Amino acid sequence: MSLQPYYWSDPMQEQFDVEIESILEANGHFHITINEPIVKPAGGGQAGDRGVLILGEKKYEFIDTILHDGHTVLVMKNSPTRGKGKAILKLDMTWRKAMMTNHTSEHIFVGAMKRKYPEIKLGKIWIDGFHGTVVLEGKIIPLEKILEIEDEVNGLIRDSISVTTKVVSADEVDESVRAREGVTSKNEIIRLVNVGEFDSSACSGIHVTNTNEIRMFKIIDVKPQDRNTHIEFISGANAVRTLAEIYNTVLTRKYSYPFEIEQLGSILDKSKTLQSAYEEAIEKILLLMKEGPNKEQLNEVSFWHEFLPGCDMSTIRHLIKELNVEEPSVTLFLTTGKKTNVIMWTKGMPKDAAYYIAEIVEDLGGRGGGSADAYTGGFTDIDNPQELFQNLIEKVKGRILE
Incomplete structure (x- = not known):
């Protein structure tokens, strides 16, 4: 058995001959113990x-690797039937390479x-194949x-800086x-990861060999928490792909809503201002509806009706909720x-909406x-929505007065 993990010296080796030592079922998964530390177990903030x-x-997929009593254990949803024997282990190198770029990025x-x-x-x-957080x-x-x-x-x-590793004694x-508190007192040997002369850290994880x-x-995200700063990031192919997707989204919008990409920051600021103005307008609409003329008393029933072009359905539902009408009532909106x-929306009516x-x-x-107590409908290809709404109002009034 190797004294040090294979991934310390050659993180790019993809395939290994292994010996299965045991198979156990626990918590809905199968734990397969193998004989050598050739795969990186979760630990030290890394998946x-x-x-x-x-x-x-x-082929049996393993979805995680853990360390149990000093042994490397593969975590699977489905397991081989036999308990011991030889097998071939093949790493998901896309996942590993992403962890390597994320982890070295975190060090830098x-x-x-x-x-x-x-x-x-x-x-x-936390470092995995998707992102990193610190x-x-x-x-x-x-x-x-x-x-x-x-x-x-x-x-x-x-700058293409070499990333090297070295195993030294704790003293x-x-x-x-850079080392976590207590690392040197808990371990006799320490593995150092050096990014050129820029950074030297005690670390047992996997890394690239050049920046x-x-x-x-x-x-991709920054959040203040008490007196701490929580930061999320991506790197490598994932960062390139994500930035390309964002740029392409902006580029396609450019031709639908003409603007220069350099103006994007100002456009977002304007969008925030418009959103505030929109919310203020909704409050004014609500006030006008409560005090306005589009409320009729049909015998014992209060009938509210408003034509609200441009409002989305979530806004309409919000307005209905905020009206807080008394029973019995019927409220009708068209947008x-x-x-x-x-x-x-009906309240206290003898029949369903x-x-x-x-x-x-x-x-x-x-x-x-x-x-x-609620009904939602829709029409397509309506040339004159106001005329349609007037038809609806008159016909609904007839139903209420039946």
Whole structure:
């Protein structure tokens, strides 16, 4: 058995001959123990390897790797039937490479952050094949400063710096090495991961061998938490793909709503202002509806009706809820957009909402449905929605007065 994990010396080896030592079922999964530490188990803030175990012509996928009592254990949903024997293990290299780029990115990013803010401490981290998260404790760091560090990280990536590892005794680790508290007292030997002369860290995880393998580093979320800063990032092919998708989305919108891409920041600021104005307008509409003339008393029933072009259905439902009408009542709204929609809400009426409107909507060429006190319908290709609404009002009034 190797004294050190294979992935320390050759993280790019994809296939191994292994010996299955045992198979156990636990918590709805199968745990397959293998004889050597050739795959990276979850631990130290990093997810475990994934891949397949091949026995003859059959393949069994493992979705995680863990360490149990010093043994490497593959976690599977489906298991081989025999308990022991030889097998071929093949790693999911897409997952591993993504973990390598994310993990080395985290080292560079945290190293750069520590240089600028020596007082911060590294809190919880998590690295997997999708993304990475870090919590920097002791300071709320402004987004602009974090993005400056992001730019520095991408510069170091472009500089093609060698990433090397070295195993040393614990007493050789000095203050120049970033290490978790207690690491040197708990371990006799320490593995150092060095990003050129920029950063040296105690780490047992998997890494690229050169920063240019990372390709790109991108912050995707920043959240202040008490006196800490929670940061989420992506790197490698995932970062390239995500940025391409975002740019392509913006590019396609450019031709639907003409603007220059350089104006995107101003457009988003304007969008926020418009959203605030829209919410204020909704409140004014609600006030006008409560005080306005479009309310009729039909015997004992209050009949509210409003034509609201441009409002979406969620806004209409919000308005109905906020009206807080007294029983008995019928509320009817019509809104236009891609489709002409009608919504009715009844309160304290002797019959279901559909009784007062469903047949009318169908006669006018629409379709809809609903529950006991609500009905929602729609029309397509309506040239004159106001005329349609007047027809609905008159016919619904007739039903109410029956």
